[in-house]
Amino acid sequence: MPARDNANQGARVGLTSDEIIINGGRPLKGRIEVRGAKNLVTKAMVAALLGQTPSVLRNVPNISDVRVVAGLLALHGVLITKGENADEWHFDPSNVEKAHKADIDAHAGSSRIPILFCGPLLHRLGEAFIPDLGGCRIGDRPIDFHLDALREFGAVVEKLPSGISLTAPNGLKGANIELPYPSVGATEQVLLTAVLAEGQTELRNAAIEPEIVDLICILQKMGAIITIEPNRVIFIEGVEKLRGYDHKAIFDRNEAASWAAAALATKGDIFVGGVRQEEMMTFLNVFRKVGGDFEVHDDGMRFWHPGGTLQPVTFETDVHPGFMTDWQQPLIVALTQAEGVSTIHETVYEDRFGFTDALNTMGANIVVHPDGLQDETRRVKRREFEQAAVVTGPTPLTAADVVVPDLRGGFSYLIAALIAEGESQVSNIGIIARGYEGFIDKLRQLGADFVFEG
Numbered sequence: 001m002p003a004r005d006n007a008n009q010g011a012r013v014g015l016t017s018d019e020i021i022i023n024g025g026r027p028l029k030g031r032i033e034v035r036g037a038k039n040l041v042t043k044a045m046v047a048a049l050l051g052q053t054p055s056v057l058r059n060v061p062n063i064s065d066v067r068v069v070a071g072l073l074a075l076h077g078v079l080i081t082k083g084e085n086a087d088e089w090h091f092d093p094s095n096v097e098k099a100h101k102a103d104i105d106a107h108a109g110s111s112r113i114p115i116l117f118c119g120p121l122l123h124r125l126g127e128a129f130i131p132d133l134g135g136c137r138i139g140d141r142p143i144d145f146h147l148d149a150l151r152e153f154g155a156v157v158e159k160l161p162s163g164i165s166l167t168a169p170n171g172l173k174g175a176n177i178e179l180p181y182p183s184v185g186a187t188e189q190v191l192l193t194a195v196l197a198e199g200q201t202e203l204r205n206a207a208i209e210p211e212i213v214d215l216i217c218i219l220q221k222m223g224a225i226i227t228i229e230p231n232r233v234i235f236i237e238g239v240e241k242l243r244g245y246d247h248k249a250i251f252d253r254n255e256a257a258s259w260a261a262a263a264l265a266t267k268g269d270i271f272v273g274g275v276r277q278e279e280m281m282t283f284l285n286v287f288r289k290v291g292g293d294f295e296v297h298d299d300g301m302r303f304w305h306p307g308g309t310l311q312p313v314t315f316e317t318d319v320h321p322g323f324m325t326d327w328q329q330p331l332i333v334a335l336t337q338a339e340g341v342s343t344i345h346e347t348v349y350e351d352r353f354g355f356t357d358a359l360n361t362m363g364a365n366i367v368v369h370p371d372g373l374q375d376e377t378r379r380v381k382r383r384e385f386e387q388a389a390v391v392t393g394p395t396p397l398t399a400a401d402v403v404v405p406d407l408r409g410g411f412s413y414l415i416a417a418l419i420a421e422g423e424s425q426v427s428n429i430g431i432i433a434r435g436y437e438g439f440i441d442k443l444r445q446l447g448a449d450f451v452f453e454g
């Protein structure tokens with residue numbers, strides 16, 4: 001972490017579009033909107049490849065992961081146009097076969113979504129090439145569950161230095177699959193492959209995140225037959241063909257939780273339009289225990305700091321309906337201001353507390369236990385590679401120059417800078433644009449004091 005250059009303090013010129021200077025101390029107040037979830041929209045875009053007719057997706061956020069997937073779809077011959085509103089996108093896949101080239105030069109860019117092209121491309125073209133994946137570096141992020149499931153469907157997988165090549169010499173057939181862990185991506189992989197596979201597929205130990213249920217709604221609109229059964233079982237009866245869909249994407253609950261945490265940490269009051277209570281329930285319980293307040297409205301939710309002291313909490317990240325791993329980073333900044341010791345067990349990824357180093361340089365007291373901690377009270381089964389972060393507060397934060405390491409860690413740095421005394425320079429903010437639509441404009445709308453010259 002480079003030390004803050006005192007000679008530059010107060011400097012307000014010469015920033016690149018990847019940097020912002022934030023002068024902390026102002027509560028965030030006002031109204032902003034969240035749009036469709038990054039974790040659904042990008043998958044819905046891939047699903048359009050399965051239809052024989054065009055699809056329409058509404059509530060599409062202007063984020064870079066959407067642009068990366070749009071670029072890949074275009075490379076595969078999907079014609080993408082915008083509707084009357086900027087957040088309405090049309091996908092016409094009728095040219096995919098004609099556009100097909102075996103040596104397509106596809107790059108994953110920042111996104112992990114290309115792995116989900118496997119099933120749709122195998123169905124459509126009989127072969128697929130998947131480039132190396134992007135996404136946040138928060139652990140190993142293997143794709144073994146994806147590849148094992150594809151093999152069960154009959155795909156032949158070859159790993160190449162530049163990516164993965166797949167063929168399906170005998171077509172794809174329904175399969176009985178049990179995931180070793182309820183992986184979101186692997187569940188989506190199975191769904192996007194099984195809907196057009198010949199015969200029935202039973203998927204056990206499936207992920208059931210709200211974005212997955214929304215993807216299932218999309219596939220059902222397209223003509224798929226999918227049943228969500230108790231105990232993480234999803235049953236898919238393959239059909240011969242699918243049509244396009246017309247769908248409004250579910251809101252981004254990760255973005256919503258981030259702004260709620262920002263309201264709490266900055267002692268602010270933010271109305272987040274487009275949010276629904278149901279998908280936020282687990283977050284709301286923890287938010288309330290820490291001392292945050294909220295109101296549920298028909299068109300969104302209001303989150304605020306009601307005054308008084310914040311309370312420490314202990315929680316574990318988990319698959320849905322547990323506490324989402326993407327929610328912990330912004331909330332940890334608020335926990336640096338709580339009176340006492342909070343413990344966060346990260347059980348989803350191997351390495352998701354790296355962002356706390358920079359918070360410590362700003363004055364936080366966060367100790368990371370790389371092999372986790374014993375805790376008799378916990379409800380989530382201990383995993384092989386989990387870690388724990390112990391946050392002792394309250395600690396005033398002071399400004400620092402910080403470099404965004406990943407999407408959620410990056411948003412937590414914005415919040416830290418918003419409550420720190422002095423001017424912090426946050427660099428590499430392009431990563432935040434992967435998942436937070438117009439966050440600079442939203443900060444402006446909420447009254448933050450900052451300089452951005454991009």
Ligand SMILES: CC(=O)N[C@H]1[C@@H](OP(=O)(O)OP(=O)(O)OC[C@H]2O[C@@H](n3ccc(=O)[nH]c3=O)[C@H](O)[C@@H]2O)O[C@H](CO)[C@@H](O)[C@@H]1O
Nearest residue numbers: 039141142143144145146181183184185186325326348349
């Ligand atoms: C684009 C998208 O939707 N990203 C989300 C998705 O990521 P993503 O779909 O990549 O996350 P997974 O649910 O697959 O990963 C969960 C765990 O399973 C492991 N695993 C996964 C696949 C595999 O083949 N082998 C394997 O071991 C991962 O390393 C990780 O430890 O779900 C995560 C968990 O809710 C979220 O944090 C991400 O925001």
Ligand SMILES: C=C(OP(=O)(O)O)C(=O)O
Nearest residue numbers: 112135136326407408435
């Ligand atoms: C980890 C995340 O995303 P991705 O899977 O796209 O890297 C995230 O949204 O926090």
